[in-house]
Every structure is written in structure tokens, then in C-alpha cells.
Amino acid sequence: MFCIVLLNPLSLYRQSIKNKPIKNKKMKKRILLLSIVLVSFTAFSFAADVPVTISKNVMISFNKQFSNARDIKWESRANFVKAQFTVDDMVLFAYFNYNGELIAITRFISPSQLPLVLLTSLKKMSPGYWTSDLFEIRTESGTAYYATIENTDQILVLKSEGTDGWQTFQKEKKENAE
Numbered sequence: 440m441f442c443i444v445l446l447n448p449l450s451l452y453r454q455s456i457k458n459k460p461i462k463n464k465k466m467k468k469r470i471l472l473l474s475i476v477l478v479s480f481t482a483f484s485f486a487a488d489v490p491v492t493i494s495k496n497v498m499i500s501f502n503k504q505f506s507n508a509r510d511i512k513w514e515s516r517a518n519f520v521k522a523q524f525t526v527d528d529m530v531l532f533a534y535f536n537y538n539g540e541l542i543a544i545t546r547f548i549s550p551s552q553l554p555l556v557l558l559t560s561l562k563k564m565s566p567g568y569w570t571s572d573l574f575e576i577r578t579e580s581g582t583a584y585y586a587t588i589e590n591t592d593q594i595l596v597l598k599s600e601g602t603d604g605w606q607t608f609q610k611e612k613k614e615n616a617e
Contacts, residue, residue, distance in 0.1 A: 501522055505522075509524065509525045509526070510525045521535075531546050532546065545574055545577075547574045548573050550573060557584060557602055564605060569588065571589050573587070583601075585597070585598050593612050595611075596609040
């Protein structure tokens with residue numbers, strides 16, 4: 440009886456060896472097909488990053504001002520061209536007109552990056568609200584900040600030009616508010 444027990448696993452092992460080359464061939468074909476598909480998708484996704492509508496003037500201006508930019512993504516609109524890119528682990532957005540002139544640079548910021556005067560006044564004027572969005576815009580005329588604050592009933596967008604305090608830029612009632 441002891442021998443029978445040993446022979447059964449041996450026979451199963453031999454059968455599995457016979458079947459393995461067929462499974463390996465099928466698996467190799469599947470892996471090869473999958474890798475070809477993945478390489479094709481990857482190649483097409485990189486090809487679509489830079490649209491053809493970006494003018495030479497915009498490209499020259501961008502490269503001159505942001506020579507150390509990485510991960511650049513372009514978007515063309517009716518009146519401007521937007522570049523999203525990374526510099527020193529910061530995501531920035533640069534807006535150019537079609538002549539290549541820089542219109543504005545924006546970036547999302549945390550409340551701790553606000554000037555202290557603005558941070559203090561924001562906290563004083565908005566008890567019961569939380570900050571959901573905060574960004575900085577730099578133009579030729581200076582720096583402005585926009586803060587989106589919310590409570591259970593409404594959403595307020597506040598604007599500050601420089602450090603002069605906050606003004607209500609936009610007010611919106613939430614749909615679930617009565």
C-alpha cells in the first residue's frame with residue numbers, strides 16, 4: 440500500500456510536466472500580446488501631450504522663463520495658451536497670449552503660504568468655514584490671492600489683491616442648503 444501512495448503522486452507529477460510546456464507557450468503568448476498592447480497605449484499617450492497649436496513665440500518665451508520646468512502639459516484656449524508644469528516640486532500654471540507674452544503665473548498654495556496678514560484676517564472673517572481651495576496669481580500688476588471657503592450652507596470665493604484684506608468675489612448657495 441505504501442508503494443501505491445508513492446506512485447500516485449509520481450504519476451501526477453509526470454502528467455503535470457507533460458502539460459507545462461503547452462501552458463507555458465500559451466502564457467508566453469499572452470504576456471507578449473499584453474506587453475505589445477501596453478507599449479502601444481503608452482506610445483500614443485505620450486504623443487498626445489503637446490498639441491500642434493502651440494506657437495514658436497510661446498515656446499521660446501516659456502523656455503526662456505522656465506528653463507528648469509519638468510512634466511509640461513499644454514492646453515490651448517481661444518484667447519490664451521496654458522502650460523502646467525513642475526519646478527522644484529511645485530506645480531505651476533503659466534498663461535501666455537499667442538504673441539508669447541506671459542499673462543499670469545498661478546499656483547495652489549496652503550494656508551501657511553499666505554502672508555501672515557491675510558491668513559489672520561481670513562481666520563477672523565470666516566469662523567465656521569473651512570478652506571477648500573487657495574491659490575496665488577502673479578501678473579504684471581502684482582500678486583492676488585483667491586480663497587474658496589465653505590460651510591454647510593454656502594461657498595464663498597474671496598479675493599485679495601496684495602495684503603489689503605479680503606473682498607467677496609463670488610457667493611454660491613449649496614444645493615443641499617435650505
